[in-house]
Amino acid sequence: MSMNSHHVDPPERLPVVAFEDRMATVEFRVGQRAHIVVDSDVCRSCTTQACVTACPANLFAPTSDGGILFNYEQCFECGTCYMVCNSQGALTWSYPDGGHGVVFRKG
Amino acid sequence: MPENVHDAKVWDVVVVGAGPAGSAAALALARAGCSVLLLERGPFPGSKNVYGGVVYARVLDEILPQWWLDVPVQRWVTRRSTMIMTGHQALTVDIRAQNWGKAPFNGMTTYRPDFDAWLAGKAVDAGAVLITSTVATGLIRDGRGRVCGVRTDRPGGDLRARVVIACDGVNSFLAKEAGLLPAADAGHHTLGVKEVWSLPPEVIEERYALGRREGLDIEMLGCTRGIPGGGFLYTGHDTVTVGVVVSVEALAKAKVRPEELIADLRAHPAIAPGLRGADLKEYAAHLIPEGGYRTMPKLATDGLLIAGDAAGMCLAAGLWLEGVNFAIGSGLAAGAATAKAVRAGDFSAAALASYRTSMQANFVLSDHKRMKDAPKLVLNERLHAQYTSLICDMAEAIFTVVNPEPKPRMTALLRRTVKDHGVRWRDLAKDAALGGRIFR
Numbered sequence: 001m002s003m004n005s006h007h008v009d010p011p012e013r014l015p016v017v018a019f020e021d022r023m024a025t026v027e028f029r030v031g032q033r034a035h036i037v038v039d040s041d042v043c044r045s046c047t048t049q050a051c052v053t054a055c056p057a058n059l060f061a062p063t064s065d066g067g068i069l070f071n072y073e074q075c076f077e078c079g080t081c082y083m084v085c086n087s088q089g090a091l092t093w094s095y096p097d098g099g100h101g102v103v104f105r106k107g
Numbered sequence: 108m109p110e111n112v113h114d115a116k117v118w119d120v121v122v123v124g125a126g127p128a129g130s131a132a133a134l135a136l137a138r139a140g141c142s143v144l145l146l147e148r149g150p151f152p153g154s155k156n157v158y159g160g161v162v163y164a165r166v167l168d169e170i171l172p173q174w175w176l177d178v179p180v181q182r183w184v185t186r187r188s189t190m191i192m193t194g195h196q197a198l199t200v201d202i203r204a205q206n207w208g209k210a211p212f213n214g215m216t217t218y219r220p221d222f223d224a225w226l227a228g229k230a231v232d233a234g235a236v237l238i239t240s241t242v243a244t245g246l247i248r249d250g251r252g253r254v255c256g257v258r259t260d261r262p263g264g265d266l267r268a269r270v271v272i273a274c275d276g277v278n279s280f281l282a283k284e285a286g287l288l289p290a291a292d293a294g295h296h297t298l299g300v301k302e303v304w305s306l307p308p309e310v311i312e313e314r315y316a317l318g319r320r321e322g323l324d325i326e327m328l329g330c331t332r333g334i335p336g337g338g339f340l341y342t343g344h345d346t347v348t349v350g351v352v353v354s355v356e357a358l359a360k361a362k363v364r365p366e367e368l369i370a371d372l373r374a375h376p377a378i379a380p381g382l383r384g385a386d387l388k389e390y391a392a393h394l395i396p397e398g399g400y401r402t403m404p405k406l407a408t409d410g411l412l413i414a415g416d417a418a419g420m421c422l423a424a425g426l427w428l429e430g431v432n433f434a435i436g437s438g439l440a441a442g443a444a445t446a447k448a449v450r451a452g453d454f455s456a457a458a459l460a461s462y463r464t465s466m467q468a469n470f471v472l473s474d475h476k477r478m479k480d481a482p483k484l485v486l487n488e489r490l491h492a493q494y495t496s497l498i499c500d501m502a503e504a505i506f507t508v509v510n511p512e513p514k515p516r517m518t519a520l521l522r523r524t525v526k527d528h529g530v531r532w533r534d535l536a537k538d539a540a541l542g543g544r545i546f547r
């Protein structure tokens with residue numbers, strides 16, 4: 001931009017990080033056992049489905065029949081989902097077996 | 108698992124969780140001559156842990172003199188900014204203190220996998236036994252209901268102890284099992300998400316006006332789409348960390364994805380230029396207990412103490428987000444109280460009561476007590492939805508030259524800005540008084 005321009009630069013175009021690329025930066029030592037289990041039948045009658053937007057790893061996918069499809073493999077073990085879940089019995093939440101799950105390098 | 112860890116051995120103390128609280132407790136206990144087992148579910152201490160980025164380590168002065176000689180530091184924080192922002196404005200209060208760059212130092216940026224492993228190493232050097240990759244899955248009680256050990260996810264994995272110290276962090280399932288914490292409490296927890304971006308050290312030093320090994324810490328308000336919370340930016344040696352902390356309850360209600368809030372922050376005109384050309388190294392998330400003093404649980408039952416985030420010891424008071432030093436402070440206090448109980452051979456809640464009293468006498472509970480209303484202010488919707496933009500508009504108007512009009516009077520400007528933002532004077536006065544009380 002020339003020195004006598006009358007405007008500041010337009011807002012910067014930042015790299016858009018695709019969600020898969022974002023999650024690919026995290027190390028997971030995936031265990032055999034699903035440490036979180038979601039009962040999709042309970043989710044079908046859930047009025048908030050708050051887990052869908054709140055989970056930082058985006059692991060709760062709404063299904064066409066109003067339920068939830070969940071995969072435990074790329075989980076931060078943060079606890080947000082059980083904190084926001086408003087339906088008894090929808091989530092069975094535990095930590096992965098010792099040594100498994102997320103491993104942060106720059107936490 | 109090493110030999111003899113299980114057997115029929117009764118440990119003086121089993122400490123669950125090798126975060127700052129657990130390692131500090133184990134260090135104090137081992138120094139006091141107790142047999143200590145330090146249990147960690149991750150493959151190494153710190154592997155499960157996430158924070159923003161600054162540790163204030165003076166709490167270690169006594170137990171680890173000259174801790175700064177070998178602590179794994181990224182940068183010594185010599186510059187601290189508080190930034191109040193809207194989408195297109197930022198008002199920054201910036202302090203630089205060169206004293207913070209020399210011993211005994213103030214804050215340091217460091218990664219938790221490095222720092223936590225270092226502190227756990229100090230406990231091991233002092234004689235604690237560290238077992239990693241092992242989850243404590245529950246409490247063991249004797250016939251009279253006293254806690255006398257933990258179950259683990261290892262085959263035959265029961266561990267017996269005279270006292271168990273639960274330093275298992277936010278979500279503490281041991282404290283929940285003991286009935287000390289509610290099963291879920293979204294209203295008193297925040298979610299922190301962060302991204303670590305890499306840049307060459309010289310570029311970081313130039314962009315953030317830092318000398319070699321010097322670091323910057325920015326705390327931000329008004330960057331979370333009105334969701335109670337805030338943002339942060341910390342410089343590492345060759346990384347810049349940006350993230351947000353938001354009320355779990357309000358985030359869920361707002362139906363906003365957490366990483367979008369970081370993306371907003373990265374695109375902000377006050378932040379974006381600093382990150383030009385950087386590469387994403389890691390994305391991470393973790394909860395913070397933010398209830399403070401008013402929601403702090405009971406700290407002891409027979410045979411069991413809780414410390415650190417498990418006991419809600421993290422101080423989250425707007426200007427301050429200090430959890431690691433509070434975790435260490437409570438861990439050291441728990442260790443000292445337990446060593447006393449072991450010497451006396453009495454592990455009842457009453458015998459462990461010096462844990463609480465010693466923290467009332469130092470910063471841990473004094474600071475918490477003084478700032479017991481901070482969560483009310485920090486998680487106040489008005490602060491985030493109205494005050495931040497009110498302050499920015501006011502500052503912009505003060506520095507906008509509108510000749511030939513004369514400069515507006517400050518009082519008139521304030522009246523107009525308050526009105527424009529639909530803020531009621533009554534609320535403003537009430538919130539200002541609350542702020543005044545908390546930070547007096």
Ligand SMILES: Cc1cc2nc3c(=O)[nH]c(=O)nc-3n(C[C@H](O)[C@H](O)[C@H](O)COP(=O)(O)OP(=O)(O)OC[C@H]3O[C@@H](n4cnc5c(N)ncnc54)[C@H](O)[C@@H]3O)c2cc1C
Pocket residue numbers: 095123124125126127128129146147148149152153154155156157158159160161162163241242243244274275276277280298299300301350351352392393394395414415416417420421428429430431432434
């Ligand atoms: C986004 C964010 C930003 C923050 N910023 C800062 C900051 O800049 N400065 C600051 O001082 N504080 C900050 N904090 C707060 C700080 O991280 C915490 O207060 C601190 O880590 C608490 O230490 P702790 O030892 O109590 O718990 P943790 O650090 O959580 O340690 C708990 C340990 O227990 C282990 N564990 C848990 N359950 C079990 C089990 N059942 N069996 C075995 N092991 C188990 C875990 O793996 C972990 O290692 C921040 C927190 C977050 C989330």
Ligand code: SF4
Pocket residue numbers: 038042043044046047048049050051052060068084085086087090091
């Ligand atoms: S909030 Fe709970 S019940 Fe509702 S969809 Fe999510 S997991 Fe299911």
Ligand code: SF4
Pocket residue numbers: 036054055056057058059074075076077078079080081082
């Ligand atoms: S623990 Fe956290 S990352 Fe894992 S599923 Fe729940 S909300 Fe998502």
